[in-house]
Amino acid sequence: MFKLNLKIALRNLWKNRGITSINVGGLAIALAAFILVMMYATYETTFDKENPNYDNIYVVGITYPEFKTYYTAAPFAKAIKQNFLEVESVGLIKESSFELTIKNGKKTLFTGKILAADYNAAKILNIQPKGGLVQPSGDVERLTYLSDKSMKTLFPSKKDNKPEMVGFGASNSGITGTIAGSIKNNLHSNFVFDGVSIGNELGNGDNYDMNNYTICLQLKSGTDVINLEQKITDLYQAELLKSKKGKRNDEIKGISAFLDPLSNLHLRPKAGNDTPYKILIALSVLGILILVIACINFTNLSIAQATKRAKEVGIKKVMGAFRLQLTTQFLVEIFMQCFVAIILALILAELILPSFNNLFQVQLTIWDLENKLFWQLPLILLVITIIAGIYPALVLSGFKPALVLKGNFSTSKQSYWLRNGLLVFQFSIAVVFIISLFTINSQLKYMQSQDVGFKTNQVVYIKNLTLFNKPAKMGSVNFEPVREKMLKIPGIQSATVATYIPGGTNGINSYSANGVKANIDFVNVEFDYFETLNIKLKEGRFFSNTFKTDTVNSAVVNETAAAKYGMKNPIGQTITGSGIEYKIVGVIKDFKSQGFEIAVQPTIYTINDPHGDYKTQIMVKIEENRMAEALAALKSQWLQINPKDGEDFRYEFLDELYGKLFKKQEQLQSVFFAAAILTIFIAILGLFAFAKYITNGRIKEIAVRKILGANDLQIFKLINKTFFVMVLVANLISWPLAYILTKKWLETFAYRVDMPILPFTLSALITILLTIVTVTIQARKAVKANPVDALKYE
Template sequence: MFKLNLKIALRNLWKNKGITAINVGGLAIALAAFILLMMYATYETSFDKENPNYDRIYAVGIAYPEFKTNYVAAPFAKAIKQNFPEVELAGLVKGSSFELVIKNGKNTIFTNNILQADYHAAKILNIQPNGGLQKPSGDAQRLTYLSEENMRVLFPNKNDHKPEMVGFGASNSGITGIIDGSIKKNVQSNFNFDGISIGNEFGGSDNYDMNDYTIYLQVKPETDVIKLSQKITDLYRAELLKSSGSKKTIDEVKGIATFLDPLSNLHLRPKAGNNGPYKVLIALSILGVLMLVIACINFTNLSIAQAAKRAKEVGIKKVLGAYRFQLTIQFLLEIFMQCMTATILALILAELVLPSFNNLFQVKLAIWSFGNDLLLQLPLIVCIITVVAGTYPALVLAGFKPALVLKGNFSTSKQSSWLRSGLLIFQFSIAVVFIIGLFIINSQLKYMQNEDLGFTPNQVVYIKNISFFNQPVKFEPVRDKILKVPGVQSATVASFIPDGKASGINNYTANGISANIDFVDVDFDYFETLDIKLREGRFFTGDFKTDTANSAIINESAVAKYGLKNPIGKIIRGCEINYKIVGVIKDFKSQGFENSVQPTIYMIKDPCSNFKTQIMLKVDRRQMASALATLKAKWPEINPLDGEDFRYEFLDELYGKLFKKQEQLQSVFFAAAILTIFIAGLGLFAFAKYITNGRMKEIAIRKILGATDLQVLKLINTSFFVMVVIANLLSWPLAYILTKKWLKTFAYSIDIPMMPFILSTLITIVLTLFTVSLQARKAAKANPVDALKHE
């Protein structure tokens, strides 16, 4: 019996090749998109899961009244371990602040991120160098490991784990060090690095003002993390009050709390960061599921549309003794075969699209990789799709009454008609949401690209550098040499560049108000190089000796933060210095559009500073190529510590990376909108075909009574037009709520325009009229005799 049913299924599928191709093709496309998006979701939610203590690791953060941060003072790690027995390990990690050049003869690498970690942190984070994790023998010893890729570049013929001597900086710098071995990089980790330096212990002093480390804790099983977090807060407040370096009052300390951020949060939704990536991932996951649902709806409608052609077969089989259950199983078998075919095609499509997908999201996903759970889950997904998309059509086909269908009555119930209409409206509602979302994402991205940033990153060259220029007198000879290069208009150095990354934060007091605000340590010509606008006062200049001692410039947000009226000449105190405000600059979006402009102070002298290493040059566009070539040739003379290793990036390109997530989302929504419109169009085609076939007699009679082709087209199009309008009206509130929620992730965003809603309606109406008219035209042109002759 199975063999017979299989033959019948294959014959029927082959007989209706066009409909089968549409059915299988639509499902394959949706399933391919679902596979890619689910693989990406699995990848993003699997960071650091290889760590055996994944569920017991937390980062310690500090919550100030104005912001949250994961940067903490180093001695606090030891204090936590000493006071709380439920903490098994407490470790410290610190990232590098500049690109480091490492050489072995002519072999050179440029490392962007050499992590510093104590031995306890290395154990917590499961950092395993090749040859095993070793504990440094003393407080002074540091064990340094480079990634396997970097070690292969430096030592192409190395086959052991023995230490090697390398040079740092320029070839003639004379700075050397030992690399103790290699370590495998885990790209699917929050702790991705070019190399790591492991020390026995960090943070010997009791200074709680220098918050430049991240503390990680490994707690014992069954620990009450909420209670532990409160106890850590109490300890931190006590340590601040007794710290010799801290000058905070009791009232200030009461406004400070700590929190524990699980390792599982750090990649997508850190408490001290932006959870935008998590929201985007949720949106992409829902998008993948909805596309599959739409394809299933389309599959269902198209299968029911073919019911009339199978009605007589069902009637004859029932007359010959077939049970409804047997017929249902037969039709489910046909649908399962189509789903299996669609799955195979989906895997092929996904494999073909995967390189572009990986390039878009900057990942390295592989469908056929070992341990890919999706391949194991696909058979279950196919069975679910078969049941969801095939059960109702199978029951409809198996439920035909023999006496009626053999007379030519193939109509289904009104309940079926309402269900199919509802499914079609649902399909188009989702498609409309995607179309509106695409238009609004595109509008926000255009706004971000065209909006005035408050500074000009164009023509600014950022030069990577390892020399420290904390004092203007050290950078002055370098600036003089740089300015002699034709095309270079200005040069400056600072502790941070406006590329979207957060700057340093410290406590400053003005107008009787104490607050934590951002700080940037700069040199002369910083504001002129970036074309930052002055609101009042003046910029730093060598004409005033006090500018290198105790002058400061603040932005408009800082003026508002401290409630300063006539701020020029007022005092703002921080780092044991009374700074005199000499200028106020207009706010500029140094951290992009997702974060609001922070109150910021700019100084030349700062005892609490980070190192000034970020060199920026303003270069004439017409002489850009020649200027860069000259700088490269003369760099050993200009900046001997960097020597022959001249590296640069364009600031506008660095800033443009802030738009990457939105550009990814735009690309995905564009693809999703096209696919959902295509799949919804297939569903519309199926439903139009079904309705038209069911009304052939009616159309024939109307034509005999004198109806024109235009009247027939209007008759069939009217009901579909109404359904699409209803779909738009239902989707508008949902689209508005979802896009409004997405726009709230930006500090600076557009107001939701009306045009996307109007355009989505026009697009879906035109698509509907075109698709339905293709079927209606066939019915209008058909000979009425063919529809009525069997009567």
């Protein structure tokens, strides 16, 4: 019996190969997209899951009135360990703030991510060097390991894992050290590094003014995290009161601690940006909706084919076939189509994967057991067979033999409304995608065309190891001689150095002015910082060599900072922070240093900050027509210009670095573009086949109308009318949903376009036009046919 049903299934599929191809092709395209989305979702939601302590690891964060951060003071780690029995282990980590050069003879390695960790943190985070994790001896020793890739760069022919001597910094620095071995860099982790430096303890001698470490906790199983969070907050407030005697109790009460699980850090950090999570949710919803549309196509076309199978069902029932047997037969046919669709989908996904990996900066592969496709695909095959096939199978197997064999069969009103409803649903989803795409495009155009308040073009960011500060901190040097040498090179208009560059995060510190105390952003700069970036002055002046006090206690603030402290006439007023009373000499106009998603933060700029970070970020403004010449001169003269940095000259263009802030939104634009194209394509495929079925069912009606005098245009209007109404209804249904979704997305931007009307109008025009063209092409054959051919047997 099974063999017979299989033969019948194959014959039917071949006989209706046009509809079969549309069914299988549309489903394969949707499945390919869904497979890629599943792989990406699996990858994004499994960061650090290889860690055996995954469920019990938390990071300690601090909440201030203005912001949240994972950076805290090293002594707090010891305090937590000493006070809470539910904490099994406490570790400290610190990421490097600048690029480090490591040399082995003529071979040079530039490391941007050296992770410093104490021994406990290495155990908590499952950091495993080759040969196992070894505890350093004493408090001073540091065991440094480099990733496998980094070790191959420095020691390409190395076969063993023995320690190696290397040089740090420039060739003339004279600083050497030992690399203890290699370590696997787990790219599927929140803690990615070029190398790891492990010590017994970190932060010895630090106090509660130095918030530059991250505390990792491993809790005992069953710990009440919410209760522990409150106890850690109480402890932190008590420690602050002891360490900062001048601090008022009400100020301390505004500060609290929180625990963020390891599972949150990649997608939904409490002290960070959850844009990756939103993109993952959007991508997952898109993948599911595209697959649903394809399943709707399948269901719609299968029901539309019902009349062709009616007599077959009638004869089988007369011959004694049960409904369950017929249902099974039809489900087998549908299963075969779905199976072929999955094979084609895997081929398509493999072809698209390189572009997908490039867009999302990942390295996914289909043929990897870790992506879980080996069990997900069979489950998907079963689910789509049931979703796409169960209703058509029940409809087909439920025909009454007496009626169909008399020729009185017609599909029920329920099937008619279901087909039309599913078609409306398909186009509703397509319209939402089209509107979303146009809205995203509008916001991106706005972001790319708006004046951000400073200019990054012609500015080169030079990577540098030398620490610059004025007045000089311990181990730092004066930037002025370096600046003077650079300005002698033809084409260089200005040069400066700062603690941070636009596009990244700034430092945060507490400042008081005008009776108000608040945590605000700070940037430590040198002369010509504002001129190099072409930042506009609102009132007062920039820093200048002609004013000796500028290197001692002068400050420039932005408009938002002046407003924060309620300063109507800020020039000449005092703002106190880092133990210095700064005199405000200038107010700059607000500029979007952190992009469009975050509102401009109140910021203070100073030359002298004893508690600030080192100035390492060199920026040079170069004449456009002399860019290549100036960069070549800088490279050849760098050892003489900046001796402590050495012969290694590296640079990036600042506009490219700032442009990375738009990367996630550009990804979203690409995703919605692909989704809109796919949904429209799949919907049009279904519409094409459905229009063919409807047209074929009305051939005799069309013939009679033509004989009675109807022209081609009238008949085209007649056939298009039903589909036109359905697409119009789809637009009306989808507009409110699209409005809500796109409005919520736009609200994630501090600076955004007003809700545009054009996308709604364009979505209607595009879908109606595509519908009319598709139906007209399909109906043309029936309209142009000779009426005699359709009526000759009547």
